[in-house]
Amino acid sequence: MASLNPPGAPPAVSGGSGELTDHLLNTSIWSDGDVAAAGIPIYDVPFITVGGGMGSFALVDTLKIAGVPSSQIRVLGQNTIPYQTYKYLCANSQIDENTRIRSDSSSVMDNIWGWPGYAVREAFGKRPEGFFKPLWSVFSEPIVADYWTPQAGQVFHSIDREMVRIGWNEMLVPGLVRVIRRRYGGGYFVLHTPPPGTTPTRRVAFRCNYVHVGVGYPGLRFLADLQEYRQKYNDYRHVVNAYEPHDHVYEELTRHASVVVVRGSGIVGSRIVERLLGDREKHGAQTVIWHLFRNYVSGPTGPPRFRRYGEHGFAYQGFNFSRAGWGGTIKHQIEKLEGPERIAFIRSIGGTNTPWRKEWQEGLRKGRAGGYYRTHVGEVEEVYPGENGLIVTRIRSTDGAVLEIPANYIIDATGLEGTTDDHRVLADLLKHGGAGKNPNGRLDVEKNFELRGTRSETGRMFASGSITLGGYYAPVDSFLGLQYVALQVADELANLGFCKKIGPGKSVAGWWNWARNKRI
Amino acid sequence: MTPTLAGRIQTRIFVTLIIGGLWTALISFVLPNTDGAAIGDVYKITFRVVAAMLVLGLLWELLYHGLMQYRWEKDWPSFFGFWTAINEGLLLWILIKADAVPDVPKELPGSTFLVHFVTVWIVAWLWLQGPMKIVTPRWRYRGGRLV
Numbered sequence: 134m135a136s137l138n139p140p141g142a143p144p145a146v147s148g149g150s151g152e153l154t155d156h157l158l159n160t161s162i163w164s165d166g167d168v169a170a171a172g173i174p175i176y177d178v179p180f181i182t183v184g185g186g187m188g189s190f191a192l193v194d195t196l197k198i199a200g201v202p203s204s205q206i207r208v209l210g211q212n213t214i215p216y217q218t219y220k221y222l223c224a225n226s227q228i229d230e231n232t233r234i235r236s237d238s239s240s241v242m243d244n245i246w247g248w249p250g251y252a253v254r255e256a257f258g259k260r261p262e263g264f265f266k267p268l269w270s271v272f273s274e275p276i277v278a279d280y281w282t283p284q285a286g287q288v289f290h291s292i293d294r295e296m297v298r299i300g301w302n303e304m305l306v307p308g309l310v311r312v313i314r315r316r317y318g319g320g321y322f323v324l325h326t327p328p329p330g331t332t333p334t335r336r337v338a339f340r341c342n343y344v345h346v347g348v349g350y351p352g353l354r355f356l357a358d359l360q361e362y363r364q365k366y367n368d369y370r371h372v373v374n375a376y377e378p379h380d381h382v383y384e385e386l387t388r389h390a391s392v393v394v395v396r397g398s399g400i401v402g403s404r405i406v407e408r409l410l411g412d413r414e415k416h417g418a419q420t421v422i423w424h425l426f427r428n429y430v431s432g433p434t435g436p437p438r439f440r441r442y443g444e445h446g447f448a449y450q451g452f453n454f455s456r457a458g459w460g461g462t463i464k465h466q467i468e469k470l471e472g473p474e475r476i477a478f479i480r481s482i483g484g485t486n487t488p489w490r491k492e493w494q495e496g497l498r499k500g501r502a503g504g505y506y507r508t509h510v511g512e513v514e515e516v517y518p519g520e521n522g523l524i525v526t527r528i529r530s531t532d533g534a535v536l537e538i539p540a541n542y543i544i545d546a547t548g549l550e551g552t553t554d555d556h557r558v559l560a561d562l563l564k565h566g567g568a569g570k571n572p573n574g575r576l577d578v579e580k581n582f583e584l585r586g587t588r589s590e591t592g593r594m595f596a597s598g599s600i601t602l603g604g605y606y607a608p609v610d611s612f613l614g615l616q617y618v619a620l621q622v623a624d625e626l627a628n629l630g631f632c633k634k635i636g637p638g639k640s641v642a643g644w645w646n647w648a649r650n651k652r653i
Numbered sequence: 654m655t656p657t658l659a660g661r662i663q664t665r666i667f668v669t670l671i672i673g674g675l676w677t678a679l680i681s682f683v684l685p686n687t688d689g690a691a692i693g694d695v696y697k698i699t700f701r702v703v704a705a706m707l708v709l710g711l712l713w714e715l716l717y718h719g720l721m722q723y724r725w726e727k728d729w730p731s732f733f734g735f736w737t738a739i740n741e742g743l744l745l746w747i748l749i750k751a752d753a754v755p756d757v758p759k760e761l762p763g764s765t766f767l768v769h770f771v772t773v774w775i776v777a778w779l780w781l782q783g784p785m786k787i788v789t790p791r792w793r794y795r796g797g798r799l800v
């Protein structure tokens with residue numbers, strides 16, 4: 134792990150408790166003296182990324198390729214491995230290492246160029262038997278084969294290699310960031326809480342000129358009626374969220390014939406239903422699934438040039454936004470829109486949707502025919518305890534008809550996220566840092582992902598990930614989106630003179646180093 | 654790929670002229686039915702074929718772009734990028750046979766054209782799958798625009 138101290142910068146501490154004082158808490162812009170008076174040691178590092186997840190990784194990877202030395206970068210995060218949070222959420226939502234995820238072959242997290250993609254690598258990794266399948270699949274997608282997507286494990290392993298190559302651990306300072314404040318004279322202070330006992334004071338401050346905020350999801354949300362039920366009846370066992378650990382549900386389903394209600398018709402819902410159906414096939418579970426839809430998509434929607442396929446309740450598309458959102462006509466269109474118009478457009482190319490996959494279609498078709506996969510459309514009115522320990526969901530359809538479904542388990546697979554106010558660092562940025570919200574309620578960023586309103590003289594603050602959804606780029610919460618942001622930020626930092634721009638020469642040399650796995 | 658119209662045009666110009674051009678410079682020596690011909694004379698024809706590929710290709714791009722609008726994802730799969738060699742190659746061949754391509758003799762042997770056209774196409778297609786992104790890391794986010 135990195136020492137907190139960058140080369141040649143001994144921290145100055147003078148008295149004080151080393152704690153976050155009321156004075157500091159109530160002062161929006163801190164002076165060096167304010168921090169020193171509190172007894173908090175100050176470390177100078179020009180660039181700090183807060184979070185240490187996938188977004189931080191993409192950015193640090195890009196900066197290292199642009200030639201920034203490790204000593205100029207510190208990663209402040211709770212986890213030691215960039216994909217830890219991602220892996221945890223995947224595991225809960227039933228995506229293990231062998232499950233195929235939802236991004237394309239060229240969304241390669243360990244390689245800013247997108248080539249060689251995951252499909253080509255899988256082909257060479259699975260020679261000779263498995264050589265042609267991924268290549269054919271990626272060549273013929275999405276016309277003959279479905280979009281080819283990598284297994285989660287492949288993403289993890291490729292990041293493991295790149296982490297070592299760029300010296301991630303040398304830049305990592307584990308711990309929890311408490312607040313980010315602007316500094317008198319320019320730049321920022323990032324107040325950090327390393328693990329107890331690792332530093333003489335409870336807090337340390339990083340004085341930097343550039344900060345990146347990549348804290349991921351501000352929190353997870355549950356459907357309000359389900360959350361209410363859980364609290365009221367103290368039942369966290371039978372009403373679960375797909376993003377929290379709930380393997381006990383599947384274990385019990387293989388032992389007792391049960392009814393499960395699934396709410397949510399996006400990718401998470403699809404995967405949960407796939408798991409439930411798979412357990413019937415593989416482990417002899419006798420589960421009956423009730424899949425509840427609030428908006429039931431019964432066929433293709435939209436005019437000819439904006440028509441999305443849909444069927445059996447689901448809106449289908451390859452990825453969470455229409456593909457050109459990452460770098461084509463759709464991206465271009467969004468960049469020209471402002472305010473509510475932009476939000477509406479982003480919703481129209483995203484919203485709740487799931488990919489059309491041959492195996493999934495087959496499973497659902499069998500389930501419908503066999504009567505153990507049932508769907509119902511309507512608004513849930515109430516969830517309440519029924520007889521024999523069952524939980525009843527009462528739904529009203531648009532025609533006024535009411536259906537009551539008693540079930541053993543309810544799985545909330547809506548994938549709802551918390552708001553910026555749920556996260557302490559973000560709430561503080563809104564209150565003290567000059568940051569504002571976009572019309573979608575997330576952090577307002579420029580096209581280059583600078584956080585609007587947070588400038589501090591020459592200092593710049595950037596953000597990436599789901600907290601910026603609603604800005605000029607839709608797929609912010611995706612691998613490729615995070616890599617796009619990384620390149621945008623690196624370019625801006627190059628404009629500011631912090632690093633060199635990755636032009637063709639640097640790019641080719643960088644790729645060559647990557648191909649040889651050369652430490653940078 | 655998820656091209657914009659400007660991206661299509663720029664990328665088409667780049668790959669046809671630079672990649673197609675370099676490849677043509679190399680392969681013209683070994684094309685069928687060129688034995689004994691002075692390389693300068695072969696180049697005169699093969700480079701005009703490349704020029705014709707470009708001019709027609711730009712027109713094709715307009716059509717493809719229109720068709721792409723009917724795809725929800727607004728992407729242009731590499732699969733299309735590969736197989737559109739057939740329609741583009743056929744049209745060019747018909748035009749050559751009709752003596753409608755300036756300075757390309759209508760007697761151009763079919764095998765010479767076929768080997769030249771198909772290999773230029775494949776090399777250009779392969780270039781777009783990988784090396785292009787390595788030289789220009791922003792290209793894939795810009796709908797294929799280079800400037």
Ligand SMILES: Cc1cc2nc3c(=O)[nH]c(=O)nc-3n(C[C@H](O)[C@H](O)[C@H](O)COP(=O)(O)OP(=O)(O)OC[C@H]3O[C@@H](n4cnc5c(N)ncnc54)[C@H](O)[C@@H]3O)c2cc1C
Pocket residue numbers: 183184185186187188189209210211212215216217218219222223226234235236240308309310311347348349350558597598599610611612613615
């Ligand atoms: C189940 C699931 C599947 C997904 N599948 C795909 C996919 O297939 N393809 C795709 O492109 N995208 C996918 N995504 C979306 C996205 O790419 C990932 O969520 C990705 O991890 C987002 O990266 P991030 O850096 O924004 O957040 P994270 O990777 O979650 O990183 C944020 C980190 O910040 C840390 N943190 C938060 N607050 C603090 C603090 N105060 N101090 C220090 N550290 C802090 C957290 O501990 C966390 O580790 C998926 C998301 C989920 C939930």
